Amino acid sequence: MIALLTDFGTKDYFVAEMKAVIYSVNPKARIVDITHEIPPQDVYTGAFVLWRSYKWFPSGTIFVAVVDPGVGSARLPLLIRTRHYFFIGPDNGLLSLAAEEDAVERIYKITASLSHRSSTFHGRDVFAYAAALLSRGVAPNFLGEEIANFVRLERPSAxxxxxxxxxxxxxxxxxxxxxxxxxxxxxxxxxxxxxxxxxxxxxxxxxxxxxxxxxxxxxxxxxxxxxxxxxxxxxxxxxxxxxxxxxxxxxxxxxxxx
Amino acid sequence: MIALLTDFGTKDYFVAEMKAVIYSVNPKARIVDITHEIPPQDVYTGAFVLWRSYKWFPSGTIFVAVVDPGVGSARLPLLIRTRHYFFIGPDNGLLSLAAEEDAVERIYKITASLSHRSSTFHGRDVFAYAAALLSRGVAPNFLGEEIANFVRLERPSAxxxxxxxxxxxxxxxxxxxxxxxxxxxxxxxxxxxxxxxxxxxxxxxxxxxxxxxxxxxxxxxxxxxxxxxxxxxxxxxxxxxxxxxxxxxxxxxxxxxx
Amino acid sequence: MIALLTDFGTKDYFVAEMKAVIYSVNPKARIVDITHEIPPQDVYTGAFVLWRSYKWFPSGTIFVAVVDPGVGSARLPLLIRTRHYFFIGPDNGLLSLAAEEDAVERIYKITASLSHRSSTFHGRDVFAYAAALLSRGVAPNFLGEEIANFVRLERPSAxxxxxxxxxxxxxxxxxxxxxxxxxxxxxxxxxxxxxxxxxxxxxxxxxxxxxxxxxxxxxxxxxxxxxxxxxxxxxxxxxxxxxxxxxxxxxxxxxxxx
CATH class of the missing domain: 2.40.30.90 (Bacterial fluorinating enzyme like)
Structure with a gap:
């Protein structure tokens, strides 16, 4: 199962192309939309919604989250293995609230990508593609290189x-x-x-x-x-x-x- | 097949958590969205849209409808078996136009729920959970107690x-x-x-x-x-x-x- | 796999009824939404979005596109077989940018329809139904009559x-x-x-x-x-x-x- 969370909205073809890439690689994938209505480029709200919802999904679910104002810059593409799940997305804190709560086991910088990777749509060319390969059983170390750390956001507090x-x-x-x-x-x-x-x-x-x-x-x-x-x-x-x-x-x- | 109709919108995690609960209980469930854009708390519009659409679905479909301003109050959680379908949702009339047209056979007050049931999100904790169990073959009388009646709305007329x-x-x-x-x-x-x-x-x-x-x-x-x-x-x-x-x-x- | 693109929005039951017809005919269909937010009756934008997204889908995908201001008029219902795909929708140019790029092999005027076909909702009564039959292996010449041509839009140019x-x-x-x-x-x-x-x-x-x-x-x-x-x-x-x-x-x- 692959669960998607993005700020792409549903009026364009962005989400459809991500799903099409996943199905092209793994025709048996089950895809669930968490939401695509995160306010444009609002990483914190994306992190919050992912954090609230991830734990209701079956163990083994692969989450692909894309709120990515720094696409094409030096920010890393991440794959995090936690106790029960996999989280894939940009290294800007988006994955951090959920991944830390579930307990991080391994962190990878993704190196896999479609051969005609664009500079502006890693949701399709990197993240969806890596998730699809992972869902077919490709091991994380074939998709990237292990790294030591990632960007973390603070939980809401009072x-x-x-x-x-x-x-x-x-x-x-x-x-x-x-x-x-x-x-x-x-x-x-x-x-x-x-x-x-x-x-x-x-x-x-x-x-x-x-x-x-x-x-x-x-x-x-x-x-x-x-x-x-x-x-x-x-x-x-x-x-x-x-x-x-x-x-x-x-x-x-x-x-x-x- | 489980078909969902709510006023939850798609910007939050509400619908995703309902689906996650369903897939956690029944990984083979097929989920279809009717709509999640019923105007907030507009029970009549929800009842109308469910009434127009239900009959196009395959026989045996389980409908989960949630437009539920009275969540947490004394209003009952319902499971209705009709000639061809199952309808699950709050007892506020939402299910009534569709269920009555298809011919009501049995009415149950749902007693099943997730163990950590909240007071404000029965869509996830009661209705989605009951639908998932039903879709796995759990008999309605294991999910609730038979009752005699339910709230009915009037059909549009002239x-x-x-x-x-x-x-x-x-x-x-x-x-x-x-x-x-x-x-x-x-x-x-x-x-x-x-x-x-x-x-x-x-x-x-x-x-x-x-x-x-x-x-x-x-x-x-x-x-x-x-x-x-x-x-x-x-x-x-x-x-x-x-x-x-x-x-x-x-x-x-x-x-x-x- | 059946991919849908319409201007129907998601607040009504239009898309749900299309999916319900597809699942009723072919319970094993896999349905993907490209988008339902094409601006109402904006055929060019629909054609553009279909053109950009179709090629990411697996070979054999059946596209059902409905932006159809002329529904019920003399405009033909089309089924186009291209090198890798099938395209189904009204003959108003909507399918043309995608179908031409992939190379048109056969063009059919669809004659199949639900028996109680309405004058205003061919998305459900003609296009979804034809797509569902096609996805079950019914040959195109059982769904319509071959014709020689169809309406084509011009690609964006400078x-x-x-x-x-x-x-x-x-x-x-x-x-x-x-x-x-x-x-x-x-x-x-x-x-x-x-x-x-x-x-x-x-x-x-x-x-x-x-x-x-x-x-x-x-x-x-x-x-x-x-x-x-x-x-x-x-x-x-x-x-x-x-x-x-x-x-x-x-x-x-x-x-x-x-």
Whole structure:
């Protein structure tokens, strides 16, 4: 199984050509799309989405992730073997959150490529091709050379001081729900279900109840909950919190029990 | 075969995690996306799209539909066996138009779930998981308890009085074509091909010819036709009727032969 | 393998019904989406995207392309056998750039269709159905009648006169990169890597360096390069050239070495 995550969108032929290369090399490959809607060249969001989703896939899955503003430059093409998976993509941190969590076993600089490799589309000419060969049983050391290290990003985090939690808005999902960098462990240190929370960002402040589900709040009301990924999330029941609050990814947050 | 319909969009990891759970349980599953672009939390549109598409799928297909504003509340998770298919999703009417048309045979409240079930993502933790087990041959009574009833929505309908058809705009497709709730049977009671039809909505009125194909009208002209789903549709040949008329889903319509 | 390209989008049930028909006829079919985001009824863009992507697919792939403003009119439904592939779709030029490049061997007017064929959805009722039968081994002459010719579009082209290249912007990709109709052969007649190029469109003019990769330019800078498809492309490193320049597909361009 080969799972794809890119910022290529679906309106062009980029993803199709990656799949076509994979099927040409391995007609029996099973390909799953994670998403191709990572915002263009937003490596951090790509790393986050890969990190959240990888562990649900069957052991042995090959992940091909391409958010690659440095394509054609000196950045290395990577193949990482972890305890349960393989991760393939550019060495810009994109693979790091997922690969480190699963435990890195071997790191390779990919040297394999289609013979007519372009300077601008390694997703097809290097990464898809290497994944297809790997899925046919070609050993990693035939696809590249082992190296010692790779670029790592930091996981989202939050700190508590004097009862205030300092955090960030890290991700906005399709429903406008705002993921904060506050994990379950941290929020339960300062609050419990049904508490009223106060949240500041920029020069604004709002209150919301800490509940267990969206629908525990009245329709249209703000709610704060621990989401299915284990992060504290700011939402509006049947509404779009990001639009209503004007709060987007990257904003600094301060949160406390009101 | 497992067919998915959700309002999850494709930018996040929601759909990928559902597929990953399915493949983890049943590596041989065949998954088809109906759509993930149902407007957020729009149960009626989800029910409509499922109703129009289900019958084209092979007998035995398992449909997993998730448009679920009440996730985590008391609404039941459903598994319905119909004459030819299985339908899995929340008990909010989403499954009802399709399931009733195919003839309901058994209704179950799903009790199976992943062991670390979240309160906010039953698409993955309950519905995808149950579908995967079902696709491996686990019998429905191992996945839940039989119940007597489920939430049903009303089919789109229209009425005729004194030569006037009272109806609604029920769906706008990608091309801006406006589906009305007027079926083929009803329109042929008051009009025939090449008639001029008058249509009122809000305080506006327009005329359009009743034709058989888009291209029978001149480019840019309004046309009314019976579409491939059997509904009377308002369209603009090579244009976008919804935008040009300012007519969106939900609007009341009155239609008559001019 | 059956590869699909349409302007149907993914929010409706159109693509799902095509796939459902294919799987109903051939449960073992492998279906790949090229894209469904061709701008509505934009036959040229559809032809371009099909042309760029077809050759990456395994030999024997059946392409079903549907951008079909004339559906239901006299335009013929086509099946073309080329040296390595089959192409199925409306006779409006959509298939022509790809089919001609691969070398046309036989052309058929499709006569097969689902028994309840609609006037407005040949994607499902004619093209998907014919592709599914073909993928099961039904010979083309059982699906239609051989004909002598089909509608052909012109390939993108550019001309040089007195050191000026006269060309067009032919395609804008997801990143806002602007593909010109200038091929690699032509640009190297008037310029070499690291030259400064001047480009006029409408009453505007801009300069950009001719480089090999996006990342060879500073972030935010305009760059001109030969892209992975062999076309001269105008881009902004880590930016969106189409938006920044206000340059969209169809614009006339004049380019020269400054």
């Amino acid at each position: 700190t508590i001081k004097d009862g205030l939690v300092y955090a960030k808005a890290i991700y906005i999902d399709r429903f406008g729900n705002i993921y904060t960098s506050i994990t379950k462990d941290i929020i339960y240190k300062i609050a419990k279900i049904n508490d009223e929370l106060c949240i500041k960002f920029y020069d604004k402040e709002f209150r919301a109840k800490f509940l267990e589900t969206y629908s525990a709040a009245p329709p249209g009301a703000l709610v704060v909950l621990v989401n299915s990924e284990g992060f504290l999330e700011i939402a509006v029941n049947r509404g779009n919190a990001s639009e209503e609050l004007g709060l987007t990814a990257g904003a600094d947050l301060v949160l406390y029990r009101c | 009425t005729i009085k004194d030569g006037l058809v009272y109806a609604k705009a029920i769906y706008i497709d990608r091309f801006g074509n406006i589906y009305t709730s007027i079926t083929k049977d009803i329109i042929y009671k008051i009009a025939k091909i090449n008639d001029e039809l008058c249509i009122k909505f809000y305080d506006k009125e327009f005329r359009a010819k009743f034709l058989e194909t888009y291209s029978a009208a001149p480019p840019g002209a309004l046309v009314v036709l019976v579409n491939s789903e059997g509904f009377l549709e308002i369209a603009v040949n090579r244009g976008n009727a919804s935008e040009e008329l300012g007519l969106t889903a939900g609007a009341d319509l009155v239609l008559y032969r001019c | 001309t040089i006169k007195d050191g000026l290249v006269y060309a067009k912007a032919i395609y804008i990709d997801r990143f806002g990169n602007i593909y010109t109709s200038i091929t690699k052969d032509i640009i190297y007649k008037i310029a070499k890597i690291n030259d400064e190029l001047c480009i006029k469109f409408y009453d505007k003019e801009f300069r950009a360096k001719f480089l090999e990769t996006y990342s060879a330019a500073p972030p935010g800078a305009l760059v001109v390069l030969v892209n992975s498809e062999g076309f001269l492309e105008i881009a902004v490193n880590r930016g969106n050239a189409s938006e920044e320049l206000g340059l969209t597909a169809g614009a006339d361009l004049v380019l020269y070495r400054c």
